[in-house]
Amino acid sequence: MRQQFKINRLATTGLMGPMVDKHWEELRTAKERGEKVAWCSGVPFIFAYAMDMKCHFMAGYSAYCAGRKAAEQILEIAENTGELPDTCSYHRLHMGMAEAVKNGIPVKEDVILPIPDLMIAGRVCPEMSHYAEALYRKFGIEVVGIELMTPYQESDYSFLEPFVERQFKEVLIPKMEEVCGKPFNYDRMREILTVLKKVATIRNECLEYFKKVPSPWTLWDYGVSLAPVIYLMGKPETVPYYEKLKAELEDRAKNNISAIFPEEKYRVFWDGWLPWGFLGQFARKITSYGANPISGRYPWEMFPRPDLIDPEGDPVRTFVKALYTGTMLGNNMAKPGLSLMDKIVPEYNIDGIIFFTAKSCRIWKGQMTMLNQMERRYGIPGITLEADMADGKMFSEAQIDTRLNAFFEVLEARKEKRRWI
Amino acid sequence: MEKVLSRFAAVSTDPYTALTTWKQDTGRKIIGCFPMRIPEEIIHASGMLPVVMWRGNEAVTLGHSYVHNFNCGLTRSFIDDVMKEKLNFMDGMIFYRSCLQAEEIPSTIELNAPPSHFLYLYLPPLYPGIPFRDFLIQELKRMKQRLEEWSGQEITNESLNNSIEIYNKNRSLLKRIYELRKKRPGTIKAREMLAIVHSSMLMDKEEHNSLLESLLPELEGRKELTGDKIRVVLSGGLCQTPHTAILDLIEETGMVVVDDDIYTGSRYFANDVTLGDNPLESLADRYMKKTPPDPTMGDWNTLWTDYMVDKVKENSAKGMVSLLIKYCPPHLCYYPDIRRRFDKEGIPEVLLEVEHEIVSLEQVRTRLQAFIEVIKGGA
Numbered sequence: 001m002r003q004q005f006k007i008n009r010l011a012t013t014g015l016m017g018p019m020v021d022k023h024w025e026e027l028r029t030a031k032e033r034g035e036k037v038a039w040c041s042g043v044p045f046i047f048a049y050a051m052d053m054k055c056h057f058m059a060g061y062s063a064y065c066a067g068r069k070a071a072e073q074i075l076e077i078a079e080n081t082g083e084l085p086d087t088c089s090y091h092r093l094h095m096g097m098a099e100a101v102k103n104g105i106p107v108k109e110d111v112i113l114p115i116p117d118l119m120i121a122g123r124v125c126p127e128m129s130h131y132a133e134a135l136y137r138k139f140g141i142e143v144v145g146i147e148l149m150t151p152y153q154e155s156d157y158s159f160l161e162p163f164v165e166r167q168f169k170e171v172l173i174p175k176m177e178e179v180c181g182k183p184f185n186y187d188r189m190r191e192i193l194t195v196l197k198k199v200a201t202i203r204n205e206c207l208e209y210f211k212k213v214p215s216p217w218t219l220w221d222y223g224v225s226l227a228p229v230i231y232l233m234g235k236p237e238t239v240p241y242y243e244k245l246k247a248e249l250e251d252r253a254k255n256n257i258s259a260i261f262p263e264e265k266y267r268v269f270w271d272g273w274l275p276w277g278f279l280g281q282f283a284r285k286i287t288s289y290g291a292n293p294i295s296g297r298y299p300w301e302m303f304p305r306p307d308l309i310d311p312e313g314d315p316v317r318t319f320v321k322a323l324y325t326g327t328m329l330g331n332n333m334a335k336p337g338l339s340l341m342d343k344i345v346p347e348y349n350i351d352g353i354i355f356f357t358a359k360s361c362r363i364w365k366g367q368m369t370m371l372n373q374m375e376r377r378y379g380i381p382g383i384t385l386e387a388d389m390a391d392g393k394m395f396s397e398a399q400i401d402t403r404l405n406a407f408f409e410v411l412e413a414r415k416e417k418r419r420w421i
Numbered sequence: 422m423e424k425v426l427s428r429f430a431a432v433s434t435d436p437y438t439a440l441t442t443w444k445q446d447t448g449r450k451i452i453g454c455f456p457m458r459i460p461e462e463i464i465h466a467s468g469m470l471p472v473v474m475w476r477g478n479e480a481v482t483l484g485h486s487y488v489h490n491f492n493c494g495l496t497r498s499f500i501d502d503v504m505k506e507k508l509n510f511m512d513g514m515i516f517y518r519s520c521l522q523a524e525e526i527p528s529t530i531e532l533n534a535p536p537s538h539f540l541y542l543y544l545p546p547l548y549p550g551i552p553f554r555d556f557l558i559q560e561l562k563r564m565k566q567r568l569e570e571w572s573g574q575e576i577t578n579e580s581l582n583n584s585i586e587i588y589n590k591n592r593s594l595l596k597r598i599y600e601l602r603k604k605r606p607g608t609i610k611a612r613e614m615l616a617i618v619h620s621s622m623l624m625d626k627e628e629h630n631s632l633l634e635s636l637l638p639e640l641e642g643r644k645e646l647t648g649d650k651i652r653v654v655l656s657g658g659l660c661q662t663p664h665t666a667i668l669d670l671i672e673e674t675g676m677v678v679v680d681d682d683i684y685t686g687s688r689y690f691a692n693d694v695t696l697g698d699n700p701l702e703s704l705a706d707r708y709m710k711k712t713p714p715d716p717t718m719g720d721w722n723t724l725w726t727d728y729m730v731d732k733v734k735e736n737s738a739k740g741m742v743s744l745l746i747k748y749c750p751p752h753l754c755y756y757p758d759i760r761r762r763f764d765k766e767g768i769p770e771v772l773l774e775v776e777h778e779i780v781s782l783e784q785v786r787t788r789l790q791a792f793i794e795v796i797k798g799g800a
Contacts, residue, residue: 084753084757086747087753088754091754123546123719126520126750129719130750130754131754133721134754134755138758145546145719145721147548147553149543149545153541156543160543163559166556167548167550167552167553171550335528362525363521365528367489368488368489369487369528369532369533372533373532386489386491
């Protein structure tokens, strides 16, 4: 009989749900209070926050929607109104939501978004602009576009940063001032960056605990805790959250408490998006093998270098530096991604890699190359799991079970080669 | 005439042989450019041959160890060709991001089978504002500098203007052939037109110009197609060649293509470059032209649907055939607007979703036959 494993849940992560719910509720009800609303893809939402606008974050909202099990309903609305099923599921979620709100189609209340006064298309990927362009064409919602080109390699940061800084200063900020009817609030941006720096610094201390064998927490726990270093940016309550989390991890580490009960059998690198719509299913499946995903490219891209943030200086420039030199925007490209894996695989004693492939999103580049390279460089096996971030039609349980079974059989066969035992 | 058309068809269907032979004959370097917006003129001015990367002529096999099978045909096929060492004659490759899948290719190639010369460019999309133009010019300067290193040849304003003139001439000759087809539909078959434009992307432009000059008068003498053919416009195929078998089917089922809005068609030769004292800036200005509207760019004000509807009306076409490359996000995300607009205008439009590997031509035939019924029903 196969050994039974379960996740030893952290108490602190239970505090995140209400914080996230509050954020989306404030956005949902913003118009009732006469507040301006923006929708934003990529990270420029900080500029809306600095202007006291309520602002959504495309990927964060989509994750919330999928996590709330509302995606299926909204995707159906999108497809019924002409959207094609091979497009990015986040694109379709937004098209469906706008259609629902504009035409009074009933959807789950807690995921409703107000139609924005402005869409900020921060083009980390082109699809992050396509949805805004499509909504402009369909409903005439105003758009401002910012090209946040993903750096191909580290040596390109130096000439990309001045271009992005100019776009923020010469395109985005004037548009924000026009929409809000007031000068841009640089001081508020500094305050947000101050909180972000503090939170991301404590978060980095928390990440160090992933190196411990057995790890006191899982990537699923960290996934739940991402909002403070992204769209809850600048909220004062995010600081005590991470302080509590750190204290709990410290306590677990001191007492050698593993996040996987009764033991952590395999240490896994999870590449690609976290599967927001199916987080529970994946967590249960992977835990059932005694495996703990303890690292990944995606979770490592949320302001990994808070030391570069200088809130006292030019807040726009320091923000851009955090994005590029700070390696926030590069990990999804193959070359910077491989550099990250070269660092993480040995440091975190990784046994194997799961490449989560979203069929409607190709933002995680080089997965097949990485799979080959990691096997060659470290003798670490990998598999690809094909599904989606949100679209249940692309989730095939049998395919995933078969591949996971084969993957963990390989890990078991190679367990003598582990460095960490 | 048939000899020239056969030559174009041979280059288009087997660029591997054509380019290997060209390289052996001339001893010059070949630089592959990812479609659609890399200014080839700068490469030409360096004495090297720019060629636009193409979708290969066989099914993807080895490539699937490097790229997911739900990427588009061009990206999968190009990587497959590289891994099969079919493109070893390319001395260099230049890439930029037109879509997320395009972003997958460069690192896959650089990390697994790097060519001698490699450049990743950041070509900004068409957002308004000075920063975009300035950054574009900065990138073109970086490209020029790199090409000078690769070729060992300085690119002067004079040499660049000379290349621009040669490319402008090619564009004007291709436009003349398109005008001829508009006036006398059926004079040139759709697959012939594809070969004429596609070969321009793969041949030395001066040679292509000379062949076009000899072809034009002969085409003018060709007999016009007679009979009751339905006039249609093609759209789509944003960065890759459509299947000639599908073009043939369009004609076999009773339609005639009078104009197109495809990359290996009118989109390739749209807009000349203005000759001036600063040719890099002139190239940047061509890049930033907003027509033909391009859904890979972030320009939401210039409507692609306006352009398509105008094209249909200007050509007195009865409908439009959309060639949507499977897994092409810019086209997929735009398509609902196209559908709605054509419905609103009362213009018949049919969507053909096409893959690198054709699954069933008979399904395509059935769709086209149904489309004709719709057109005839509305006539």
